[in-house]
Amino acid sequence: MKINYRVILQDGLVLITVSTLFVVALSTGFKSFKKDVDLDAIVLALNQDSKDEFNAIVAKEPGPERLNRKDEFGRTPLMMAAYANYKDLKQREEMDSKRVSWIEILASSGADLNAVDKDGWTPLMFAAWSGMNLSVAKLVELGASVTPADRQGNTALSLAAFRGQVGIVKLLVEKGATKDAVTVKGKKALDLAQDGLKQYPERASEYSQVVELLL
Amino acid sequence: MIKAVTNYFSEFKVLKTASKEFWLVNAINFFDCLAYFSMINVLSLYLTSNIGFNDMSSGAWVGIYTLYITAFIFAVGSIADSIGLKKSFYIGMGFLFVSRLGLGVGPLFFKGEILKYFVMSMIILMSFGTAFMSPIVTTGLRKFTTKENRSTGFNIYYLIMNVAAIFAGFAVTDGFRNWLGDIKGNLAILDFGFVMSILCMLSAYWLNESNINPDEKVSEDAEKRPLKIFKEVWKESAFQKLVLFLFLTLGVRLVFTNQFLVMPKYYTRVLFADFDLGFANSINPFVIIVGLIVLIPVFNKFKTFSLMLWGMAISALSLLFMAVPIEWILKIPGITNVDQAYLFAIYAQITVFAFGELLFSPRFTEYTAIVAPKDKVASYMSLSALPMFIAKPINGFLGGALVASFSYEGIRPKIDSGNISYGDSPEFMWLIYFLAALVSPLAIWGMKKIINAEHARLETEKASAVAVATEADPA
Numbered sequence: 001m002k003i004n005y006r007v008i009l010q011d012g013l014v015l016i017t018v019s020t021l022f023v024v025a026l027s028t029g030f031k032s033f034k035k036d037v038d039l040d041a042i043v044l045a046l047n048q049d050s051k052d053e054f055n056a057i058v059a060k061e062p063g064p065e066r067l068n069r070k071d072e073f074g075r076t077p078l079m080m081a082a083y084a085n086y087k088d089l090k091q092r093e094e095m096d097s098k099r100v101s102w103i104e105i106l107a108s109s110g111a112d113l114n115a116v117d118k119d120g121w122t123p124l125m126f127a128a129w130s131g132m133n134l135s136v137a138k139l140v141e142l143g144a145s146v147t148p149a150d151r152q153g154n155t156a157l158s159l160a161a162f163r164g165q166v167g168i169v170k171l172l173v174e175k176g177a178t179k180d181a182v183t184v185k186g187k188k189a190l191d192l193a194q195d196g197l198k199q200y201p202e203r204a205s206e207y208s209q210v211v212e213l214l215l
Numbered sequence: 216m217i218k219a220v221t222n223y224f225s226e227f228k229v230l231k232t233a234s235k236e237f238w239l240v241n242a243i244n245f246f247d248c249l250a251y252f253s254m255i256n257v258l259s260l261y262l263t264s265n266i267g268f269n270d271m272s273s274g275a276w277v278g279i280y281t282l283y284i285t286a287f288i289f290a291v292g293s294i295a296d297s298i299g300l301k302k303s304f305y306i307g308m309g310f311l312f313v314s315r316l317g318l319g320v321g322p323l324f325f326k327g328e329i330l331k332y333f334v335m336s337m338i339i340l341m342s343f344g345t346a347f348m349s350p351i352v353t354t355g356l357r358k359f360t361t362k363e364n365r366s367t368g369f370n371i372y373y374l375i376m377n378v379a380a381i382f383a384g385f386a387v388t389d390g391f392r393n394w395l396g397d398i399k400g401n402l403a404i405l406d407f408g409f410v411m412s413i414l415c416m417l418s419a420y421w422l423n424e425s426n427i428n429p430d431e432k433v434s435e436d437a438e439k440r441p442l443k444i445f446k447e448v449w450k451e452s453a454f455q456k457l458v459l460f461l462f463l464t465l466g467v468r469l470v471f472t473n474q475f476l477v478m479p480k481y482y483t484r485v486l487f488a489d490f491d492l493g494f495a496n497s498i499n500p501f502v503i504i505v506g507l508i509v510l511i512p513v514f515n516k517f518k519t520f521s522l523m524l525w526g527m528a529i530s531a532l533s534l535l536f537m538a539v540p541i542e543w544i545l546k547i548p549g550i551t552n553v554d555q556a557y558l559f560a561i562y563a564q565i566t567v568f569a570f571g572e573l574l575f576s577p578r579f580t581e582y583t584a585i586v587a588p589k590d591k592v593a594s595y596m597s598l599s600a601l602p603m604f605i606a607k608p609i610n611g612f613l614g615g616a617l618v619a620s621f622s623y624e625g626i627r628p629k630i631d632s633g634n635i636s637y638g639d640s641p642e643f644m645w646l647i648y649f650l651a652a653l654v655s656p657l658a659i660w661g662m663k664k665i666i667n668a669e670h671a672r673l674e675t676e677k678a679s680a681v682a683v684a685t686e687a688d689p690a
């Protein structure tokens with residue numbers, strides 16, 4: 001069969017031009033969604049556990065302003081460092097041990113330990129929900145407050161209680177977190193731990209320990 | 216049921232006479248599909264977590280990738296007939312070899328903006344390679360089968376594609392992500408694709424191109440260029456009705472593209488970062504394989520148009536599982552927590568949707584074939600890819616924007632703590648998709664007299680059952 005490269009090239013150019021124009025039109029149209037802000041380079045560096053990349057960013061833009069830059073949900077890089085969502089305990093512990101060094105670096109570089117996002121969450125609340133024991137301990141050691149509550153009335157203690165995080169509940173109680181804080185639904189940390197027990201019966205032993213600590 | 220399974224597999228006996236080349240082409244198809252499906256499962260996650268794209272840009276670039284595949288397929292078309300199979304395989308695999316390696320190791324060498332531009336160029340290169348592969352494999356099958364075993368050969372092709380999609384999900388995607396974690400796992404999956412491209416090249420090397428079947432002949436219609444076809448048929452009434460029909464299917468087609476555009480981020484954000492997303496994405500091709508074997512003979516007893524409508528309606532309605540407030544699902548006996556509620560919603564949607572797809576996709580191909588004038592079936596068939604051509608990039612941007620608003624990284628703690636109202640929740644995102652998808656069956660049902668005019672006349676000339684590949688099929 002005789003090959004006609006000219007026709008193939010011609011068709012290719014037409015189709016690619018049409019496709020590209022289509023993409024450009026869509027891109028322009030969707031700009032109005034205003035969600036087109038790239039991931040913070042610091043968050044990307046911590047996702048990839050690249051301290052060199054972080055140092056390069058900080059060297060380029062020194063000072064706490066860069067470190068406390070918020071995303072559209074009001075979250076700082078320190079909050080993202082204190083957040084992880086793994087079901088597997090081993091993966092969570094591995095992430096915790098990596099993130100604790102990041103928390104130290106970010107805090108020593110000027111990150112605000114008590115910054116709040118649009119819902120009123122602090123880095124400590126993210127770490128408490130995530131079940132990252134080492135990160136919670138490090139944040140508290142560095143001076144993060146244990147008392148703030150979000151707009152629903154949740155505190156770091158009540159989040160840890162609901163998630164059945166024995167070590168974190170113990171630490172926060174020792175550090176003076178109040179057991180009597182009440183959410184807008186009228187629930188204390190103890191009530192939330194009991195809710196957790198009902199919802200996750202397979203983790204009864206952990207929740208029972210949390211309940212005991214909160215009694 | 217046992218009879219249906221026995222009938223399906225007994226048909227494969229005819230392949231005893233198939234040549235070594237036929238099986239090599241199938242091996243290439245298997246290796247390439249393993250690489251493609253495992254890569255597409257994590258591409259949007261890779262672009263965000265490994266490269267730093269925001270949700271909208273990552274969705275857009277997955278959309279652009281799939282759009283360019285379709286465009287390049289139109290452009291290169293039957294190039295394998297012209298330059299030869301081996302050469303075509305080497306070209307396609309060459310692009311995939313470079314691009315998959317580039318995506319897999321790029322983040323180790325580049326950073327920041329340079330990395331982003333590098334990845335964009337690799338994605339375009341990869342779309343060119345992927346576009347090469349799909350028509351070359353089908354051309355290879357055509358050339359290395361005889362009139363007697365061609366239909367069975369193509370059934371094997373679809374079976375292998377779906378089996379590869381299953382393995383790519385639970386074995387490759389979940390295997391690497393569970394072993395190396397999500398960030399390194401994504402890179403390993405792309406590197407795995409690079410290794411698969413080497414295996415494909417080796418398989419292509421052993422092909423003996425002169426061993427083609429002598430009765431193999433391409434119809435002139437099939438050889439025509441797509442733009443030429445379009446110029447020829449756009450004024451025909453049957454084609455205009457088909458275009459109207461295709462346009463009306465767009466809503467439900469958006470849902471068909473969600474599996475790789477929206478689902479991976481949705482799963483890992485409302486559940487856990489280590490959720491077995493590959494397993495979830497394996498359910499669709501599994502249901503399709505079972506359906507192909509057991510249900511297709513039953514479906515053949517019903518009218519094509521009705522089955523298509525039911526298929527679209529079921530596909531759209533499947534979204535309701537994920538669109539209703541999660542508190543409603545928590546009321547179902549046996550579901551005690553949010554994790555279980557989301558898992559129930561996700562698995563129910565995937566299963567019901569796959570059933571709808573099973574009804575819709577083969578009938579859609581059949582419908583296109585029977586509304587086309589007899590001498591232009593191939594032309595109409597080649598243009599029937601139009602809805603996916605449009606739906607993929609639209610949903611790339613739309614999905615990205617919706618994920619950024621309703622299923623962003625870090626949403627799960629906020630769901631647990633009561634900070635997310637229904638209007639801000641992932642469920643609301645699915646409600647938007649549900650309404651968009653519902654437009655298709657309703658509009659087609661409302662306009663059935665216009666659309667169905669040609670079809671009613673031709674229903675008696677019903678084409679034979681058509682196999683169906685999983686909707687993440689590159690083409």
